[in-house]
Amino acid sequence: MMEALEHPFAKYLRAAMMPHIWCSGCGNGIILNAFVHALDELQFDLDKLVVVSGIGCIGRAAGYTNVDSFHTTHGRPIAFATGVKLAKPELEVVVISGDGDLFAIGGNHFIHAARRNIGIKVICANNFNYGMTGGQVGPTTPLEALTTTTPYGNIEHPFNLVHLAAASGATYVARWTTLHVRMLTMSIKKLLQRKGFSFIEVVSPCPEIYGRHNKMRTGLEMMEWFRKASVIANFSDPAKAEITPERIVVGEFVDVEKPTYEQLLYSKMAQIAREEAE
Amino acid sequence: MAEKKAVLTGVHFMSGDIACAEGALAAGCRFFAGYPITPATEIAEHIAARMPKVGGIYIQMEDEIASIAAVIGASYAGLKAMTATSGPGFSLMQENIGLAAMTEAPCVIVDVMRGGPSTGQPTLPGQQDVMQAKWGSHGDYEIIALAPSSVQEMFDLTVEAFNLAETYRVPTLVMADEVVAHMWERVVIPPAEEIKIVNRKKPNTPQDKYLPFMPDDDLVPPMACFGEGYRFHATGLTHDEHGYPRTQDSEAQTRLVQRLCDKIRKNADKIVRVEEALLEGAEVVVVAYGIVARAALSAVRKAREQGIKAGLLRLITLWPFPEKHVAKAAERAKAIIVPEMNCGQMVREVERAAKTTPTYHVSKLGEEPHTPMEILEAIRRHS
Secondary structure (H helix, E strand, O other), X not given: OOOOOOOOOHHHEOHHHOOOOOOOOOOHHHHHHHHHHHHHHOOOOHXXXXXXXXXXXXXXXXXXXXXXXXXXXXXXXXXXXXXXXXXXXXXXXXXXEEHHHXXXXXXXXXXXXXXXXXXXXXXXXXXXXXXXXXXXXXXXXXXXXXXXXXXXOOOXXXXXXXXXXXXXXXXXXXXXXXXXXXXXXXXXXXXXXXXXXXXXXXXXXXXXXXXXXXXOOOHHHHHHHHHHHEEEOOOOOHHHXXXXXXXXXXXXXXXXXXXXXXXXXXXXXXXXXXXXXX | OOOHHHOOOEEEEEEXXXXXXXXXXXXXXXXXXXXXXXXXXHHHHHHHHHHHHHOOEEEEOOOHHHHHHHHHHHHHOOOEEEEEEOHHHHHHHHHHXXXXXXXXXXXXXXXXXXXXXXXXXXXXXXXXXXXXXXXXXXXXXXXXXXXXXXXXXXXXXXXXXXXXXXXXXXXXXXXXXXXXXXXXXXXXXXXXXXXXXXXXXXXXXXXHHOOOOOOOOOOOOOOOOOOOOOOOEEEOOOXXXXXXXXXXXXXXXXXXXXXXXXXXXXXXXXXXXXXXXXXXXXOEEEEEOOOHHHHHHHHHHHHHHOOOOEEEEEEOEEEOOOHHHHHHHHHOOOXXXXXXXXXXXXXXXXXXXXXXXXXXXXXXXXXXXOOHHHHHHHHHHHO
């Protein structure tokens, strides 16, 4: 008799939520896989982890991870996570969401959480479009790209997310594509060990909804673009890391330390309590 | 019983906004996220000064959307949490008030009503948000809303709002107005042991058997919080008892949304509070709430002096609407008068509950609230 073997990573995922909703060729599974590997390699205490997502395809990741998790309204995971982190700073709070959720409708929350240096960790799946609603233009869609709402080519300049994150005050900033699985996993491990506001952009293929309009019909073709265009340049200037069809600069851009909001908050509270006691 | 160090027991002279802040601290609120807005700013200012002294957290967020989102996050992390705002901010909060209703996050939202719509009249009182309180977010849900009419009630009803939020796992609104918020009055803060405090029900099932949205007989599910080892999921999507999305399942939608409504509707008799004055034999009944009820009481007394059988039904709970009380008062009345600082909002609910009794609205916009004489005149006209 063969014994049924449990998948070694089964404890990290909610079997009841499977099958997942992601299309064939989508990069979200690679990102979740890298996240789970990072947790496993760190032997992370799952009772101390909260995963928060917004709305969008990758937004389902919170439900798939077998930890305390919350799926917020569109654009609000960082604001929600701020409340969790300040209320229970001993918890690790990770936001996993998409480019539209975090940088269009939720852009204001991102820049302010980074500015305050709230110790939450943000992983952004950047697939260049709004996948779940069928492929509309978003804040990271490249110029001239075809989407269902830019049928004549996109005329909006996209955000350079790593530059935005660095300029807003994030203490750890990295970009990888889903082709860079080992580097991504290593980067997520760092993200989980940093104290301050940390951000990883993961350039991720969306062949079904985005690629098909832009001459990349399969996940493989999109990955081929990432392979050809990616240049690893650690600690290069994030201002010069715009994503173009020819060039995707990946690597770590920022890795610094400064006091987090919750460190300053709790030390201020302790100081006030001491003064009150005197 | 309240935590002693947070309760300023004694007799004070304070503003409504400050009394509200003190009520929150006495109730056990340990997280406040907000954004400055007239006429609610003093609540945030007072809490910013007091919160660190009781070991709680104050944060000023980038907007009101973020404020209520952070409040829900803190609530799920186990703290009693609140925000305070006025009309424009209340509009921005509607999205996540719906999320709080859907995910059953206990929290308190104070709306100090000013003149609207839009930016309106920031420094003048209004009662124009009372229907928004009930219907502001999309979809079907129920909330609880209370209307203080004195500085003392800014304290008392804020405590009550936390207790109701925790009992029913529902966003609870304190619908104040600019006058009760900025007015200074005598406030008696009782000893901590005399303040009734309710905390959310905790699960007593083993961690791996816990179903985060399985209700008890009172229709309210016990609430585990983040970091307690339950590893549960919550979502704004339609969900089952596990908290897992059920977006194509009509039965799950019916069961969840009906329960979210029923847990308030079926407990309405326990929630609803009114104050009755001179209602005995009243032929003209004034139904009022908030600061307007103070002038209404004075008007009703003057009418009685003049031999007119007038009485006052003051709504302390706006939502769920005290319809049984209104219906009862209407049975014997010839006329009902509803003075409001709006173009006619709660009057529609009153009219519905009063059935055939003629109901008249007395509107006042853009200045101080109704004077007793203005309400007395309406009583005379319809007596």
